[in-house]
Amino acid sequence: MSVVEGAGVYPALERRPLKDTICLFDIDNTLTLARRHATEEMLQVLSLLRQKCAIGTVGGSDFSKQQEQLGSTTVDVTSLFDFNFAENGLTAYRLGNPLTGNSFIQWLGEEKYQKLANFVLRYIADLDIPKKRGTFIEFRNGMINISPIGRNASTAERNEFEEYDKVHNIRKPFVEALKKEFPDYGLNYSIGGQISFDVFPAGWDKTYCLRHVEAEKEITGIEYKNIHFFGDKAYPGGNDWEIYDDPRTIGHAVKDPEDCLRQVKELFQL
Numbered sequence: 001m002s003v004v005e006g007a008g009v010y011p012a013l014e015r016r017p018l019k020d021t022i023c024l025f026d027i028d029n030t031l032t033l034a035r036r037h038a039t040e041e042m043l044q045v046l047s048l049l050r051q052k053c054a055i056g057t058v059g060g061s062d063f064s065k066q067q068e069q070l071g072s073t074t075v076d077v078t079s080l081f082d083f084n085f086a087e088n089g090l091t092a093y094r095l096g097n098p099l100t101g102n103s104f105i106q107w108l109g110e111e112k113y114q115k116l117a118n119f120v121l122r123y124i125a126d127l128d129i130p131k132k133r134g135t136f137i138e139f140r141n142g143m144i145n146i147s148p149i150g151r152n153a154s155t156a157e158r159n160e161f162e163e164y165d166k167v168h169n170i171r172k173p174f175v176e177a178l179k180k181e182f183p184d185y186g187l188n189y190s191i192g193g194q195i196s197f198d199v200f201p202a203g204w205d206k207t208y209c210l211r212h213v214e215a216e217k218e219i220t221g222i223e224y225k226n227i228h229f230f231g232d233k234a235y236p237g238g239n240d241w242e243i244y245d246d247p248r249t250i251g252h253a254v255k256d257p258e259d260c261l262r263q264v265k266e267l268f269q270l
Contacts, residue, residue, distance in 0.1 A: 117144075226250060
């Protein structure tokens with residue numbers, strides 16, 4: 001049976017063999033290569049895992065990127081997972097149905113946001129880097145994503161910037177400058193992916209999604225005692241660190257999708 005045909009034919013959450021277990025996955029460089037589509041093998045293994053326990057995605061990007069990287073024109077990404085958490089869970093789906101979300105701009109306010117955006121654009125204007133493209137600030141529901149090269153960069157340009165950043169250290173000083181400029185804004189900063197970093201309210205990192213996981217106790221009576229999280233940026237400053245290091249989760253650091261597959265297969269005997 002293909003993944004497409006298998007979408008939706010899973011035991012109810014309370015009837016899974018490991019019903020107190022859920023596996024949550026970062027997307028870029030965990031389930032897929034950065035901004036690429038998941039392999040058929042990855043989708044097959046996730047499908048097998050879903051027969052045993054609940055599974056979910058936890059991405060910092062907006063929901064459309066989960067659809068783009070994991071779903072297809074004929075398959076809705078919410079049919080492939082029990083939970084889909086985009087923007088760290090500020091946009092959330094449970095069994096294909098949307099859950100109550102939240103908004104960065106409502107929390108921060110337009111006046112403060114304008115000051116933040118203006119500072120970011122001036123900082124980027126003064127950066128001396130090999131290439132600049134477009135979309136330096138991507139406004140999302142629960143955060144803003146800032147990219148010195150711009151999110152319109154091609155795959156080759158993204159790879160080039162990632163290597164350049166490793167040598168010339170562009171993103172870390174940028175984050176430090178924002179912390180210094182806006183110390184009273186209550187914001188956290190998280191470097192993730194190849195070309196950017198996220199800015200979000202304190203506590204709105206990937207641990208935000210855990211409130212939805214914990215809410216399952218009220219919905220079905222399931223208490224997820226084993227919350228496994230798999231991510232590649234599982235180090236201080238990386239955008240997987242907070243959830244990887246959270247006492248409520250069992251963290252698994254992965255190098256890439258191939259390593260993620262290996263760990264999942266070993267852990268759950270797939």
